[in-house]
Amino acid sequence: MTTLLIAEHDNGSLKEPTARALTAALAIGGDVQVLVAGKDCGAAAAEAARLAGVTKVLHAESDALAHQLAEPLAALIVALAAPYDAIVAAATSTGKNTMPRVAALLDVMQVSDVTGVVAADTFERPIYAGNAIETVQSPEAKRVLTVRSSAFKAAEAGGAAAVEPVDAAAAVAAGSAFVGAEIARLERPELTSARIVVSGGRAFQSAENFRKYLEPLADKLGAAIGASRAAVDAGYAPNDYQVGQTGKVVAPDLYIACGISGAIQHLAGMKDAKVIVAINKDPDAPIFQVADYGLVGDVFTLLPEFEKAL
Amino acid sequence: MKVLVPVKRVVDFNVKVRVRPDGSGVDLQNVKMAMNPFDEIAVEEALRLREAGKASEIVVVSVGPAQAAETIRTGLAMGADRGILVKSDFSTEPLGVAKALRAVVEAEQPRLVILGKQAIDDDCNQTGQMLAALLGWPQATFASKLVIEGDAATVTREVDGGHETLALTLPAIVTTDLRLNEPRYASLPNIMKAKKKPIDEKTPEELGVDLTPRLKVLKVVEPKGQRSGTRVATVAELVDKLKNEAQVL
Ligand SMILES: Cc1cc2nc3c(=O)[nH]c(=O)nc-3n(C[C@@H](O)[C@H](O)[C@H](O)COP(=O)(O)OP(=O)(O)OC[C@H]3O[C@@H](n4cnc5c(N)ncnc54)[C@H](O)[C@@H]3O)c2cc1C
């Protein structure tokens, strides 16, 4: 049995979800090969070759692959698919965008957002905003999976796989073109892989307050910053800070929810954190029901105090 | 330009579902159902295109049981022109739904299909991408902004770390993210008017598609993880607990 893992990268380097999805791919059993498809992505391919457990890296170069557009990337994966029993990607925005396209071209029903590998054909995944966990069996000859990276530990470095160039002629742009991107340069740890996440909700009332009260605490803790949808919709925080069913799913060691009520859609994104702290002025806020430690009070007085106490 | 909007009937987002004790699934008896919130955003976007003179007709389509007609009515009450119900008693999977939608697209010939990025029940996030693949159309998923000029669509997408903008040539598939727009509420007169709008019924057989699910659900369980729920009185106590009891600081 052989699995093809689609690498998540920005051409220059490999992104952490790749190492996490690799752990899931290894749990399926058999060989795992990694596809690094991009433009001038040799460095990312070399990094993939150093992940422990990888038996081979396929390196595809094409102008059409520079921005990971779904049409050319899916066409390439389908062209390479024949020898593989499973095709796996992290459920990042690229993975979610591309893999269903691959699955449909292969006439396979995809299993999305896998959080557990039970057997080579049997997987666990959350449904209904994580209020239920479904175990599904895929009888498909080829299995196409996306993997929730927060559910798996990153595989270690220590491998030395061969990097093999592959023909990227199948990667043809078709009806879509990249115009531009605005990607925030993060000075803090990435939300989905951070050990500690400090998250803010509607309570902050303005973008200014959001930064003023959360950043010092996050800096002290070396934490990433997250937000509820209400905080994002109100413009207090950028959209990619959103934690929840329809935002990012995080599972840090410590999640500190500040002025967040605890709607089920928010809980879906953070309830697998090891330790949850809730700070809210409403003693009956639902967030306290999922918290390990609850502190009732005003974020505007408690957060500066918290920061000083560290 | 005709716009097709697939809409799904799902459990209302306010409902906290319960897992059946026998592990066979989620209890959906007497649970409030509604249009998938992302699909309301999709209908709204289509309406705005029509109001801007870019779309001529909006067709909402749902694949599901007879009750999915109610979801289509919701779209008609918001302002869509007519509906198509593909009747299926199977619990549908994205691949089957995408195949049914392909058949509808081939018959209706829309230039644009706007779907939700995910349905909030199964959270698959697949159908739009699958439909794009089956039709050989370009796709822009997780859209937060959509501009149509003639045969070109410029779409801003929410991606990890920020935004990305793509230029698509129509016909194309767009899936909606939360911040694309704020869907309107249907007014009472429009709800009344919607009752007279036509809903065409089709069967999967008529469309030549097989909706039998491929995946087998072996069991459905409650997520684990009960929390201690300790209340702390002061910041000092919190820091002490995090350091010494939870050992995460
Ligand atoms: C074996 C099995 C058993 C199941 N049992 C049940 C069950 O008992 N009860 C239950 O409720 N579900 C059940 N499901 C779930 C199944 O019915 C889902 O509808 C299906 O998996 C689609 O996933 P999704 O809605 O998350 O798709 P997504 O890809 O997340 O949907 C994205 C978008 O596609 C469009 N779309 C999706 N579905 C439709 C549709 N039917 N009609 C029109 N547009 C649509 C919408 O625009 C939607 O926003 C079962 C699934 C399987 C595989």
Ligand SMILES: Cc1cc2nc3c(=O)[nH]c(=O)nc-3n(C[C@H](O)[C@H](O)[C@H](O)COP(=O)(O)OP(=O)(O)OC[C@H]3O[C@@H](n4cnc5c(N)ncnc54)[C@H](O)[C@@H]3O)c2cc1C
């Ligand atoms: C389709 C759909 C998808 C969604 N997806 C997501 C998602 O991915 N993520 C998400 O987060 N939400 C999501 N939501 C929204 C969700 O339902 C809630 O509306 C949202 O999470 C509420 O955010 P909040 O807790 O910040 O705001 P509120 O619910 O308004 O809560 C604010 C809290 O702050 C407390 N507070 C106020 N002032 C202070 C103060 N000075 N000090 C301390 N506490 C204070 C209040 O007591 C209250 O509990 C989704 C909704 C829908 C319909």
